[in-house]
Amino acid sequence: MAHQSGRHFLQIPGPTNVPDRILRAMAKPTIDHRGPEFAQLTFEVLEGLKQILKTSGTAVVYPSSGIGAWEASLVNTLSPGDRILMFETGFFATQWKNVAVRLGLEVDFFPGDWRHGVDPNAAESKLMEDRKQSIKAVAVVHNETSTGVTSRIAGVRQAMDRAKHPALLMVDTISSLASIDYSQDEWGVDVTIGCSQKGLMLPPGLGLNGISEKALAVSKSAKLPRSYWDWEAMISLNRSGFFPYTPATNLLFGLRESLRMLKEEGLENVFGRHRRLGEATRVAVKAWELELLCQNPEEYSSSLTAVLMPQGYDADAFRKLVLARFNMSLGNGLGKLAGKVFRIGHLGDFNDLMLAGTLGGIEMGLSLAKVPFSKGGVMAAMDYLAAH
Numbered sequence: 001m002a003h004q005s006g007r008h009f010l011q012i013p014g015p016t017n018v019p020d021r022i023l024r025a026m027a028k029p030t031i032d033h034r035g036p037e038f039a040q041l042t043f044e045v046l047e048g049l050k051q052i053l054k055t056s057g058t059a060v061v062y063p064s065s066g067i068g069a070w071e072a073s074l075v076n077t078l079s080p081g082d083r084i085l086m087f088e089t090g091f092f093a094t095q096w097k098n099v100a101v102r103l104g105l106e107v108d109f110f111p112g113d114w115r116h117g118v119d120p121n122a123a124e125s126k127l128m129e130d131r132k133q134s135i136k137a138v139a140v141v142h143n144e145t146s147t148g149v150t151s152r153i154a155g156v157r158q159a160m161d162r163a164k165h166p167a168l169l170m171v172d173t174i175s176s177l178a179s180i181d182y183s184q185d186e187w188g189v190d191v192t193i194g195c196s197q198k199g200l201m202l203p204p205g206l207g208l209n210g211i212s213e214k215a216l217a218v219s220k221s222a223k224l225p226r227s228y229w230d231w232e233a234m235i236s237l238n239r240s241g242f243f244p245y246t247p248a249t250n251l252l253f254g255l256r257e258s259l260r261m262l263k264e265e266g267l268e269n270v271f272g273r274h275r276r277l278g279e280a281t282r283v284a285v286k287a288w289e290l291e292l293l294c295q296n297p298e299e300y301s302s303s304l305t306a307v308l309m310p311q312g313y314d315a316d317a318f319r320k321l322v323l324a325r326f327n328m329s330l331g332n333g334l335g336k337l338a339g340k341v342f343r344i345g346h347l348g349d350f351n352d353l354m355l356a357g358t359l360g361g362i363e364m365g366l367s368l369a370k371v372p373f374s375k376g377g378v379m380a381a382m383d384y385l386a387a388h
């Protein structure tokens with residue numbers, strides 16, 4: 001590949017751009033993970049994560065990707081053959097369902113069109129039908145990274161309460177945590193699933209669970225086999241600041257820095273920044289007269305936007321051109337959306353000028369790829385940013 005000067009634009013919806021401050025925090029000699037300095041690190045990151053999750057429950061961090069944290073949520077709380085209600089909001093919800101099936105759970109997979117989030121009324125009817133209360137968990141992806149649709153978790157909680165159903169509520173916040181408002185305790189979530197490489201602005205490599213007291217109590221009698229993911233072993237050693245195995249020390253240095261940065265900015269300001277950049281992105285897409293994949297404005301995602309390519313135009317060929325000409329990576333269409341959409345990541349360490357550059361690369365790319373569109377998206381987004 002020819003030399004490209006300047007910085008690469010990593011505008012996929014995770015992994016996101018890692019701020020220099022976090023890179024520097026990780027570029028330190030690895031310390032003894034059984035020594036006193038390490039224990040302080042553990043205490044600080046677990047406390048900080050609880051603040052991000054908005055919970056007084058328990059947080060655990062694994063050396064893993066997000067899928068590991070999915071598996072942890074299931075194996076710690078369920079037994080072979082348990083029923084679980086899941087919703088087909090997109091590629092990632094489908095993948096999580098596949099994990100549940102492989103683990104021997106019986107999944108009720110509520111169908112969806114990959115353009116809408118979870119309908120709380122549908123959740124309520126499914127739970128009302130379950131008179132014997134045999135459904136043990138309801139599992140929802142908060143922000144579907146494959147579609148740019150954010151489900152309303154508080155609404156799902158209310159639906160469960162209206163149905164007076166005791167199932168656990170599990171939420172994947174992999175592309176919403178520290179980008180889109182989320183409140184584990186207030187929304188009565190029992191298990192939160194997250195990971196490092198999105199709103200937390202870290203490289204991939206850490207998975208996490210937020211655990212309610214109810215989930216912890218249920219885990220005592222859950223019978224799915226577990227070893228590496230076992231909450232009990234983890235929580236018991238975390239109490240003294242240690243792990244049941246070698247933790248990802250330098251990623252935890254990075255996590256400590258990330259949590260400090262989020263605190264300095266203020267979590268509500270972080271959410272506001274994402275909302276504004278998400279809206280500016282949609283202003284551009286509308287000015288281009290291209291179609292958003294998300295069909296419900298109440299469910300627009302603040303962390304990414306999925307854009308449908310006009311019929312007959314290949315989204316992957318467009319992305320390839322943008323990468324070659326402008327050194328920018330955009331997200332691809334996943335599963336049945338392959339070639340049909342491109343995704344713009346606007347989460348993590350991101351600001352107005354980075355968005356202007358991102359949209360500029362897309363607008364030039366659309367022209368070069370001879371995609372039918374209207375010019376002026378970048379200008380419309382800039383006007384929006386200047387006015388808000």
Ligand SMILES: Cc1ncc(COP(=O)(O)O)c(C=O)c1O
Binds near residue numbers: 014066067204
């Ligand atoms: C919503 C969601 N869930 C789960 C995953 C899987 O996470 P990982 O690839 O880190 O295992 C992703 C990855 O992008 C995701 O966006």
